[in-house]
Amino acid sequence: MANEVNPFESLQEQIDDAATYVDVGPDRLERLKHPQRVLETTLAVEMDDGSVELFTAFRSQFNGDRGPYKGGVRYHPQVSREEVTALSGWMVFKCAAVDIPYGGGKGGIKLNPVNYSASELERITRSFATELRPFIGEDRDIPAPDVNTGQREMNWIKDTYETLENTTEPGVVTGKALESGGSEGRVEATGRSVMLVAREAFDYLDRDLSAATVAVQGYGNAGSVAAKLLEDQGANVVAVSDSSGAVCDPDGLDTRAAKDHKIETGSLAGFSGASEELSNRELLTMDVDLLIPAALENAIDGDIARDLQANMVVEAANGPLTPEADDVLGDRDVYVFPDILANAGGVTVSYFEWVQNRQRFSWSLERVNDELETIITSAFDELVERYEATDAPTLRTAMYAVAIERVHRSATEAGFWP
Numbered sequence: 411m412a413n414e415v416n417p418f419e420s421l422q423e424q425i426d427d428a429a430t431y432v433d434v435g436p437d438r439l440e441r442l443k444h445p446q447r448v449l450e451t452t453l454a455v456e457m458d459d460g461s462v463e464l465f466t467a468f469r470s471q472f473n474g475d476r477g478p479y480k481g482g483v484r485y486h487p488q489v490s491r492e493e494v495t496a497l498s499g500w501m502v503f504k505c506a507a508v509d510i511p512y513g514g515g516k517g518g519i520k521l522n523p524v525n526y527s528a529s530e531l532e533r534i535t536r537s538f539a540t541e542l543r544p545f546i547g548e549d550r551d552i553p554a555p556d557v558n559t560g561q562r563e564m565n566w567i568k569d570t571y572e573t574l575e576n577t578t579e580p581g582v583v584t585g586k587a588l589e590s591g592g593s594e595g596r597v598e599a600t601g602r603s604v605m606l607v608a609r610e611a612f613d614y615l616d617r618d619l620s621a622a623t624v625a626v627q628g629y630g631n632a633g634s635v636a637a638k639l640l641e642d643q644g645a646n647v648v649a650v651s652d653s654s655g656a657v658c659d660p661d662g663l664d665t666r667a668a669k670d671h672k673i674e675t676g677s678l679a680g681f682s683g684a685s686e687e688l689s690n691r692e693l694l695t696m697d698v699d700l701l702i703p704a705a706l707e708n709a710i711d712g713d714i715a716r717d718l719q720a721n722m723v724v725e726a727a728n729g730p731l732t733p734e735a736d737d738v739l740g741d742r743d744v745y746v747f748p749d750i751l752a753n754a755g756g757v758t759v760s761y762f763e764w765v766q767n768r769q770r771f772s773w774s775l776e777r778v779n780d781e782l783e784t785i786i787t788s789a790f791d792e793l794v795e796r797y798e799a800t801d802a803p804t805l806r807t808a809m810y811a812v813a814i815e816r817v818h819r820s821a822t823e824a825g826f827w828p
């Protein structure tokens with residue numbers, strides 16, 4: 411079962427795969443396969459009915475050689491130490507892949523947010539922020555949104571931190587609302603980088619994006635924005651899914667109407683603009699030109715990979731392929747444009763938000779999107795250059811080679827500290 415694949419082991423395997431293509435000794439490489447520290451904490455929070463409930467929460471600081479730890483906070487029943495650690499490691503190599511000055515971190519609380527009221531979620535978030543306070547800060551570790559968290563949660567973390575520290579430090583978290591020091595373009599940034607990578611990929615492979623069919627698994631922040639922006643590029647988004655199931659229309663879906671339906675009803679189920687309903691597996695194995703997994707890790711296992719019909723996958727989610735799926739798709743010459751590049755738009759605009767917070771100066775949406783495009787397309791060019799210059803078997807391995815070398819160089823230049 412894909413869910414039994416340990417994402418932390420997947421990360422370590424990805425680093426091992428790149429070992430042959432980097433000039434880094436085995437001891438130094440081994441260091442890059444383990445987190446620097448992982449905080450595990452139990453939050454005791456009063457519920458609306460006066461009872462007290464306990465929640466397990468984590469923050470992993472994987473590597474800080476290139477700058478402050480950076481990464482999202484996830485609220486999900488599946489959150490575990492291994493998942494948070496893997497996600498924090500992927501952040502290290504993502505920030506290095508797009509060459510922004512951060513290390514990698516990630517956090518999470520094991521809960522299903524639909525089971526809690528807004529005031530309970532606020533108390534849970536403030537309790538977590540209180541535990542995080544000694545470890546975070548704009549020069550230490552900077553949380554951001556991830557699955558089931560957004561501007562609201564970031565505003566609560568910022569407010570808790572600033573109140574306890576008796577300071578004003580908006581750069582302590584990113585992904586905030588504009589009025590709380592957020593950046594233009596942050597909400598759309600992850601989906602935008604997915605679109606940019608898909609656009610560059612079609613161009614690189616001499617294919618026509620405006621004639622392409624697209625299926626998107628996971629219609630949340632990353633997936634729905636990617637779908638909309640790809641539709642704006644002329645692509646035909648024929649199927650989308652969320653945890654309630656998948657909807658499809660071979661003539662193309664109206665991605666904005668699908669999102670409105672999900673906002674209104676809470677899910678894609680019953681969306682009247684679709685002609686068919688599909689299972690999640692049917693969506694993943696559809697005959698489309700481009701598949702975008704944008705839900706959770708391990709969505710595509712070896713079995714699904716063998717049946718997958720798309721010839722190109724652009725990973726919006728973190729770690730959506732199991733290592734076996736990666737091998738199968740590699741053997742089948744399916745182009746997989748890796749998560750650490752494709753979804754790096756989120757952390758890149760988080761970086762812009764942090765820069766703006768430090769400068770107390772806001773950029774226009776146009777500037778944010780222009781600077782994002784420059785960073786993503788440069789990283790794409792570096793990926794393709796490395797892929798062609800080496801015999802790296804996959805685009806992922808080539809991207810990891812670029813990223814690992816950057817992290818290693820920073821560590822080496824700093825010297826060794828016991």
Ligand code: NAD
Pocket residue numbers: 555556557558559600627628629630631632633651652653654690704705706707726727728753754756757
């Ligand atoms: P989200 O909570 O907004 O959306 C996740 C979506 O996936 C939801 O619509 C949910 O219903 C759906 N989903 C869950 N399980 C599913 C399943 N089995 N089949 C189909 N759909 C399913 O989360 P998000 O922020 O869009 O994050 C999605 C992925 O993108 C995660 O892997 C996350 O780490 C990654 N990511 C997000 C950002 C960001 O800025 N939001 C940045 C980088 C990477």
